[in-house]
Amino acid sequence: MTNLRSLAALTATVALVLLASSCDPRGDNAVAPTIGKPSYHFDILECRPFKMTGGGRIDYPPGTADKNPPASHEYETFGAHVISEPNGQTDELGHCLGAKGSLEWVDHRPEWNINGRPLNLHSLEIRWADFATDTDCADGGARWGGILVIKNTGQQSQFEVFDCDNGEPGAGHDGFGIRLWDFPYEVLCFDSSLPPAEPSCTLTGGNRQLHPTH
Numbered sequence: 001m002t003n004l005r006s007l008a009a010l011t012a013t014v015a016l017v018l019l020a021s022s023c024d025p026r027g028d029n030a031v032a033p034t035i036g037k038p039s040y041h042f043d044i045l046e047c048r049p050f051k052m053t054g055g056g057r058i059d060y061p062p063g064t065a066d067k068n069p070p071a072s073h074e075y076e077t078f079g080a081h082v083i084s085e086p087n088g089q090t091d092e093l094g095h096c097l098g099a100k101g102s103l104e105w106v107d108h109r110p111e112w113n114i115n116g117r118p119l120n121l122h123s124l125e126i127r128w129a130d131f132a133t134d135t136d137c138a139d140g141g142a143r144w145g146g147i148l149v150i151k152n153t154g155q156q157s158q159f160e161v162f163d164c165d166n167g168e169p170g171a172g173h174d175g176f177g178i179r180l181w182d183f184p185y186e187v188l189c190f191d192s193s194l195p196p197a198e199p200s201c202t203l204t205g206g207n208r209q210l211h212p213t214h
Contacts, residue, residue, distance in 0.1 A: 041197040042143045042162050045130035047086040047096035049213040052142050052163050055079035056170060056206020063189035063201030065172040075204070076187055078105045078176065080161065082144045083213075084129035091128055099129035099144060103161065105178060107187070114152035119185070121178075123148045124156065135197035137164040137175070140210040150183065157182035163208060166196035170207025175200030 059068045059075045068074040082101035089097040103123035112119040127146040135141035145160035157180045164175035175196040179186035188199035195202055 041135040042132045042141060042199070044132065044134035045095070045143060046133055047084075047088075047090075048131040049084055049086065050129075050131055050140065050142065051081070051083045051211040051213055052140075052144075052165065052208060053081040053211065054170065054174075054206060054208045056174070056176065056203040056208070058176060058187060058201045059204045060187045060189065060201050063187070063191070064194055065202045065204060067204045073108045073110055075109075076105065076107045078103070078178075080104070080163075080176075082126055082129050082142065082161075082163070084131065084142070084144070095128035095143075095145075096130050097128055099126045099146075101126040101129075101144070103148060103159075103178075112185075114150070117152055120151040121148050121159070121180075122151050123159075132197075135164060136166075137196050138167040138173075139165040140212075141165070141197055141200075142210070148180075155183060162188065162197075162200040164196045164200045165208045165210040168207075170209075171203050171205050174203045174206075174208040176203060176208060177201050 055078055057075055057077050080103040082099060085098045086096045087098035091097060105121040107119040123146060125147045129142060129144035132141040132143050142163045147156055148159050149156050159178060159180050162177040166173040173195060177188040177200040179188060187201060189201040190199050192198055
């Protein structure tokens with residue numbers, strides 16, 4: 001049984017590595033979508049002061065507004081806030097430097113238990129934050145990221161978030177998605193029929209709130 005579980009875990013990891021490599025964001029352009037990349041939102045970005053707060057729950061897969069059965073544990077919960085304070089500098093990808101905040105993410109799916117515990121991601125540093133102008137988020141969208149630690153293992157990874165305040169209430173309207181760059185993990189919903197802007201997944205609980213600053 002142990003060998004079968006190890007083989008299944010290895011197979012899943014290989015599949016996720018292939019998925020992650022096909023969607024590596026490190027070639028993205030912060031001004032316009034890169035040719036050959038998936039066509040979705042959060043590609044046209046501006047350096048603009050803003051604050052996004054709140055938390056919630058996502059039932060991924062499939063990432064729609066419907067909750068999965070409680071016994072399945074097929075859902076994710078999170079709390080996150082980001083404050084963008086552009087300082088006139090950008091990183092090598094054109095993302096706006098001058099940001100702070102935090103992210104706490106837990107994936108409750110049994111297949112993502114690591115060392116006997118649900119996958120737990122915790123931000124160490126928020127490095128950049130951009131305001132997205134190409135989304136259908138009613139109150140505004142943002143793309144931001146930095147460095148986090150996988151608390152189950154101590155491994156660090158760069159990450160990015162796709163964040164959407166799509167009106168009230170948050171459940172069934174707002175969206176959130178996450179992708180790690182140095183570990184094969186993402187919760188993103190590439191479905192244009194789902195609210196709100198892809199690739200964020202629809203919240204089944206909680207709320208994202210954009211607070212413009214001046």
